[in-house]
Every structure is written in C-alpha cells, then in structure tokens.
Amino acid sequence: MTARTRNWLLLAPAGAWFLVMLIIPLTVVFIFSFGERAPAGGVVPAFTFEQYANLPARWAAFKNTMTLAPIGTLSALLIAYPLAYYLAVKSSPKWKTILLVLVIVPFWTSILIRSYAWIFLLGGRGIPALLDWVGIEGVRLINTPFAVLIGIIYGYLPLMVFPIFVSLDKLDKRLLEASSDLGAKPWRTFLQITLPLSIPGIATGCMLVFILLMGEYLIPALLGGGKVFFVGNALVDLFLQSRNWAYGSAVAVTLVVVMLIAVTVYMRLITRLGASREDVSIM
Amino acid sequence: MTRDIDYISKQKFMQELESYRKGSITRRHFLNVTGLGAAAAVVGTAVPGLRPSPAFAGDIGDRVVLATWPNYHDPENFEAFTEATGAHVQVNVFGSNEEMLAKLQAGATGWDVYVPTNYTISTYVDEGLIEPLDTSKLPNYDGAAFDARYAEAGSVDGSLYAVPKNWGSTGMAVNTKHNDGKPIASWKEFFDIARDKFTGRAMVHDYQLTTIGSALNYYGYSFNSVDEAELADAEKLLIDVKPHLFAITSDYQPSMRNGDAWLTICWSGDGKQLNTDMPEIHYVLGREGGEIWSDYYAIPKGAPHMNAAYALINFLLDPKVNAKEVLAHGYPTADARTFELLPEALKNDPILFPAQELLTPLEFGAAATLTDPNRAELMARFKSA
Helix, strand or coil, X not given: CCHHHHHHHHXXXXXXXXXXXXXXXXXXXXXXXXXXXXXXXXXXXCCCCHHHHCHHHHHHHHHHHHHHHHHHHHHHHHHHHHHHXXXXXXXXXHHHHHHHHHHHHHHHCCHHHHHHHHHHHHCCCCHHHHHHHCCCCCCCCCCCHHHHHHHHHHHHHHHHHXXXXXXXXXXXXXXXHHHHHCCCCHHHHHXXXXXXXXXXXXXXXXXXXXXXXXXXXXHHHHHCCCCCCCHHHHHHHHHHHCCEHHHHHXXXXXXXXXXXXXXXXXXXXXXXCCCCHHHCCCC | CXXXXXXXXXXHHHHHHHHHHCCXXXXXXXXXXXXXXXXXXXXXXXXXXXXXXXCXXXXXXXXXXXXXXXXXXXXXXXXXXXXXXXXXXXXXXCCCHHHHHHHHHHCCCCCCEECCEHXXXXXXXXXXXXXXXXXXXXXXXXXXXXXXXXXXXXXXXXXECEEEEEEEEEEEEEEHHHHCCCCCCCHHHHXXXXXXCCCCCEEECCCHHHHHHHHHHHCCCCCCCCCHHHHHHHHHHHHHHHHHEEEECCCCHHHXXXXXXXXXXXXXXXXXXXXXXXXXXXXXXXXXXXXXXXXXXXXXXXXXXXXXXXXXHHHHHXXXXXXXXXXXXXXXXXXXXXXXXXXXXXXXXXXXXXCHHHHCCEEECXXXXXHCHHHXXXXXXXXXX
8 A cells, every 4th residue: 555545545534524514515505595495494496696685684693793703702812811821830730730620620511501500690690689789789691792791701711721821831931031030020021922922822712712603603592582693593593493594505605704704814913913824723 | 479499409400410411301301490490380280090091002112202392291191101102202392383394394303293383284284294194093082072273273185184282372471570460461561561661571482473473463463464564563663672672582481480581472381380380470361362372293204103103192192191281281272081181270270261252362373474484584683683
C-alpha cells in the first residue's frame, strides 16, 4: 500500500461524514430555498426568489441574534479572562487542578436541565423575590432579553475559559520576570506581554462561542418565554409549525451567509491585532 | 388556599433526574413531577373498582410508540397495559398539531398510535398519512356510545380513521386574586386587561389556531376566519399586546402556579387541574366564542407495530381504563359508557361539562384554519416582531 492510498483510506471516514452530513444536506437546503410552500406544508420544486424577497419579515430575529450573539461573546470574554488568568498564572498547582475540574463539572449535566434551573432562579420566586426582600421591588427577569443574556453567558463561559487558559498556561513565566526586572509595572507587563501572547486563546474562544451563539435556539426558547426570538427559533417555527420549508431554507441559507461574513470580518480583525491565522485553532 | 406542590424530596428528585437522563420519561413529565413545572394531574385519586379487563391474545411485540399531548394520560394505565400484553408504551409528547403533521410529513416517525385533533384528520387523509381503522380489531369500540359531535370528524368519506379520545374547550384561566376576586368573561376583557392592569402577567399559546382564534374573537369574528382583513385586525391586536405579555407558550401551568402569570389562554383540562389546586384560578369560556375540540386516537400509515397499536387503542377504549384516564387528565369524555363510571361530582363539574348556553357560541376548528398559510405566517410574524 502506498503512502498515498493509506492517506486516502484514513481520510475516507471523515470525508464520507462531511459529504453525507454537511455537503449534501446544505445542497438540499440551498435547492429548497428556491422552491415554494406546498399547500399542506412542505416544499414543491420551483425556481423563484420569492422566499429571499420575503426575508425582511424575519428581520427582528436576525437583529436579536446579531445583537445578543456579540454582546454574549464579549460579556463571556470579560468574565472568562480574569478567571482563566487566575487559573493559569496565579493559582498553585494543587488548586489549579481542582479549580479546573470545577469549571468542567457543569458539563456533566445537560444544558437543557441547567437552563431549566435558571427559569426558577430568574422567575418571580427566585432572584426577584430576594431583591424584593432587600427592598428592590418589582424586578422582572424571566422572559426578558437580559434573562437570555444571563443564560448565554452561563452556558458558554467554560467554552471561553478553556482556550484562554491553555494559551496563558503555555506562557513562559520567565518573560514576566524579565519584564519586571527591567522595571515594567504589572499593568505594562500585562498589556505588553500577557495579553498579546494570549490573543490566540481569545480568538479561539470568541470564535467558538460566537458561532454556536448564532445558531442558538434552546436558551431563548426557555428563558425568553417565546418573546426573545433568535434565527434558530424562527427556523424551528418555519419547519415545525408553519411547515414552510422553502422559506425556512432561505432563512437558513441567509444565516449561513451572514455567519460566513461575520467570521471573515472577525478573522481580518484578529489578524490586524497581531494573531496569525493559524492561531485560531478551530479554523 | 394555595396548595404548595413546588418541592419534592431530594431522593425523589435524583430518581426522577436519573430516569430523565435515561430518556424513560418525557421532558414535561420531568418538569411536572419535580415541581420544576408543578403540574400534577390531580382531578381525583384512583377510584376503587376500576380495574381494566386483561384481554389480548397473541404476541404483539415488546413495545408500542404513542405520540400524544402533555398531561394527557394516566401512567398507571400504561403500566397495566404492559403487564397485560408485555408491550412497553413509549410516549412522545408534542406541543402542537402542526408539529405532529410536520413530523409525519417528513416521514419515518416510528409512531404506532397518535392523537390528532378533529380538524387535522381530513388533512392526514388527503396526504395519505393515516391508516383506516379495522373495527374488528377494536372490540371495545362502540360507535353508538359516542356523542356524534365529538366523533364525526373521525370518519372521512365514510371510512373510519380515528376514534374519539376526549373533547374539551379552549377558554381562559384567570387568577382572580389579582382582580378583586372577580373572573373575566370575554376575549375583549382578556386582551384589554392584558394591556392594562395585568401588564406583564398574561400569556397566549405558542399555537396559531388558538392565539389567532382568540384575537379574532376579540372583534367578534369567527375563530376560524381566514379572511385577510379580519386576520389583519387580529395581527394588529396581537402585536399591540405583545410587549405586555409575560410569555408566548403552550406550557403555561408552571407560571400560573408560581404566581408569575395571572392570565392565560387555557385548555379546559389544564383549567380543571389549576382550579383544583388553586381555587382562586378560574377557568372561563369567552362570551364571544372560542374553540370546542375533540381529540382522537389514530394509527399513522406504516406504523411499525400495527398489532400493538390496535391493542393499545382497544385497551384505552375500555370504559374502565378510559374513566381512569379522565380522572387523570380532566377532560370530558364523549363515551356514554365511560361517563357512567365517573364520580357524580365530575359529571356535574362546570369546567368539564359547561352549561349548554356557554357551549353554543364555541366553534370546532376547521381543516382550513390549520393549514392556512396566512395564519401560519401571521403567527410567525407576531412571534418574531
């Protein structure tokens, strides 16, 4: 067996998976998006741009997604960075392991169940009742965009913590000592050494969280009470409620395009900040 | 006066969590029993003497898959069925008829029995998604025992496709504690109070048929209207109400129970369950009208366990079994034989069996109401607005 054949054989399972689970379905969705809704629901083949012309009717869903996904990503970054920094740089080796496990522990329970728990924390008998008790009255949390944001940050935080932790953990601590020996104040050391060297982690974490958030369905459905609507929720409705597959496919194709554009812009931005393309380890 | 059923023991919770993870109970059941959803079906405890008759000859396989609605069966009946036949009942719970139809249209659901509502059956027949029923395999079915109003949608062009499960109405549940002890009586009041005194406290279904239907009733239009001008009025009302709503959801019992919400569009069985536990929550029918409906048992085309499907439907049609079902879900039965077995209090219950003058303005949903693309799109616009 030549090396070439062996390489092909080893790539075959992943290649087949990619073809059957990604390329073919996406092609089908693309073809459906030019079709029309069948009278009782579903799709009939056609060649029309009617579905795309109708996209403005889902403007609010795109707007919600495009606002809450970046805000959620940024908030997760701001909360995750100090945590990852502490884990990688400040904590003792013994504590480091324990604290890392604590970051992983939530993954042992399904996100569905953990999001349900938030329904009760944010509901009238949860945090609002506590606030009421200390004198802050009339706070409503559940079924608001803020509740969805909390759920997002909570759910995605570990995905942000890990890549940043890994890049900070690899950081050569002697560089920090050198910087300090040469007279740099801690803040300057952070801005000139630590932060630039952790850019790959930040880039990877943001990318992971942002891409997943763009397709988010569960958290808005549970914590938004059907009032905070993402593109993911619009898609579920189009396929399972109004059964307009053609229009649903057009919305799905648009979401993919919007994501590709967002990712391209993001990569440009990151490269300008000094990271190389290879630094974003999921790309 | 509120009975607090918000908690369960830690040990029980872990048990339920464990079965949830194994997938043996549904999401909603998990919520209900843990008090996370707090919606136990408590119309009454088991009535003595209601033992189902064991009945099936022959091997029907080891399982039967049932697609149904939340809080809609007595789990003890399923256990008895498994005991009698050896077939385990696997339950899938759905949120809307659209969703059921969408799954069947997409093909290969693996369901053996499902529970369609009256207005969907002709669509299932047109689409070739439903199996005609062979009554010789349903000895417990007696067509004459059923009130025709709640049974006629089961036959299309003279063939029987579905047998009645129970009927019910769609009205509203209101927590009178927040309205000086007074209930409300019309859809006009519903949508007006939702934008005023009850702002942030009202809920509508995540279901176009009932939500748009109620908004149409507000103007005195038909619940089933597909008239474009009338639908435009309904849309205007719904979009105006939306910022004042607590939620758009068909799982409204939990928030009614914990006090976050005070008013909701409500199916009568849920109304009965809420009223039993919290008497300050009243179930009322809108004066302008609303929906009356009937659910059926049917078999989808190509059901993988056909014999088990017939066995399960026949079992559930047994008046003794059915009476236990009624006690669990709180919806009225159309079967005179089952009605006879119900406790007197239930037979005279105003929520289950409302006075005739309240029922008169109600309408059965129409097939066109379900499949109308404009209504579907209106609902989607309302939700994403």
